[in-house]
Amino acid sequence: MSRARTFADLATASEAGSLTSPNIVINGDMSVAQRGTSSTSTNLQTVDRWGVSFGGVAVTQTQQSLTSGSPYESGFNNFIRAANTSTSSSTTSYIQFYQNIEAQHIANSGWNFKSSSSFVTLSFWARSSLQGTYYANVVTNDGTAYYRSAAFALSADTWTKVTFTIEGNSNLTINDDNGQGLQVNIVPHYATGYTGSNANTTTWYTLVSNDYFPDFAQSWSESSGATFDVTGVQLELGQVATPYKHESFGDNLMRCQRYFYKYISNNIYGPLGATGMQINTNSTSGTMYQGQHPIIMRAAPTMAYGGSWTGEVATGSAAFALTGSVRSSTLFWQSQEPIPSSGANDGYAAMVYANGDDDAFLSGSAEL
Amino acid sequence: MDIKSAKYIKDTLANDGSHSNIRVVLNNNNTVMAVPINTENSDYNKLMKMVEDKELTIEDAD
Numbered sequence: 001m002s003r004a005r006t007f008a009d010l011a012t013a014s015e016a017g018s019l020t021s022p023n024i025v026i027n028g029d030m031s032v033a034q035r036g037t038s039s040t041s042t043n044l045q046t047v048d049r050w051g052v053s054f055g056g057v058a059v060t061q062t063q064q065s066l067t068s069g070s071p072y073e074s075g076f077n078n079f080i081r082a083a084n085t086s087t088s089s090s091t092t093s094y095i096q097f098y099q100n101i102e103a104q105h106i107a108n109s110g111w112n113f114k115s116s117s118s119f120v121t122l123s124f125w126a127r128s129s130l131q132g133t134y135y136a137n138v139v140t141n142d143g144t145a146y147y148r149s150a151a152f153a154l155s156a157d158t159w160t161k162v163t164f165t166i167e168g169n170s171n172l173t174i175n176d177d178n179g180q181g182l183q184v185n186i187v188p189h190y191a192t193g194y195t196g197s198n199a200n201t202t203t204w205y206t207l208v209s210n211d212y213f214p215d216f217a218q219s220w221s222e223s224s225g226a227t228f229d230v231t232g233v234q235l236e237l238g239q240v241a242t243p244y245k246h247e248s249f250g251d252n253l254m255r256c257q258r259y260f261y262k263y264i265s266n267n268i269y270g271p272l273g274a275t276g277m278q279i280n281t282n283s284t285s286g287t288m289y290q291g292q293h294p295i296i297m298r299a300a301p302t303m304a305y306g307g308s309w310t311g312e313v314a315t316g317s318a319a320f321a322l323t324g325s326v327r328s329s330t331l332f333w334q335s336q337e338p339i340p341s342s343g344a345n346d347g348y349a350a351m352v353y354a355n356g357d358d359d360a361f362l363s364g365s366a367e368l
Numbered sequence: 369m370d371i372k373s374a375k376y377i378k379d380t381l382a383n384d385g386s387h388s389n390i391r392v393v394l395n396n397n398n399t400v401m402a403v404p405i406n407t408e409n410s411d412y413n414k415l416m417k418m419v420e421d422k423e424l425t426i427e428d429a430d
Contacts, residue, residue: 178408299408304401325380325388326402336380367410
């Protein structure tokens, strides 16, 4: 690209506001993986905010380190990988990377999504072990679902920067609320049961006859051991893909924690950071613990725990196991746990710590 | 969600018979979830869909 072209694109991007607009996608550099780094299960299991959805094919999803190659030279140190561990010729097999974007983040992005002369641009790095033409799309969630897809070609085992500019459309509905507004999909494979001529790569369309995409020329699901890698995903205002807006790990983590956080004891007697008090009244007899999420969450989260935690009240103790009433709001959680069988009384203060378990965890999930 | 069991939990603070959450035990390492009764929560919506599709029965509260 010539410098004149670069300056022209930068001017266009500046006029559209995209030079200063944030990346609407969260954790596009795949650096945060609170749940873990490897899983054979579908959906959100490893890299935060990124699900790997699949059916009719066995897949291992992993967060991997990047130590060379074009995206590494652009400042990326991690990517998400889907590896095919089966050989499936099923006509209903599929696999996709996806991120569900909160509606108000689209509605307030500056994109006039009702106008065909207003744009957002999706860009990302992709690599597949299998040469071919693949697809990405965005899908609205409010009202009638509308799909806008694009094709991209990959050479085998070669990182490629993909850019996909998306125009608005008067039929789209995206609410200004905390529900799902847009789903971004990057797709290694949809079998023929989910593809066909009712889908296209030039206009917004509604789903007809389960034709989510045009037909795929190659079959990733039939290639055992095939891999597909993604990193550096950015969705921004305007028609130009500007350089990725890198952010600190802490800032990135905080954006992820609006949707999910996981606290691990990391010490066999690690503290949970919850305070409590024993209450001996008729209906609420128990030890009431309260804690705070690290950030205001999208919605009241599901609280979950694993491993072994102990609630200690004076010289007594009882398991902390989310056994009684659990209430959560967007900022706090509260759990009523059993009172110790001895050693404690009404009004005594309480605390929670790991019960000899440095892997004990407590998590909150308000995913879309 | 690979669910071993699911049960409504009575809201003892409300004291009016309402439920505070659904306690879900997963087969995966016996992880325990407390799912709020709230349609903004995607886990709650998934559970309700599983019930509707007759893939899950949620036990009544004690």
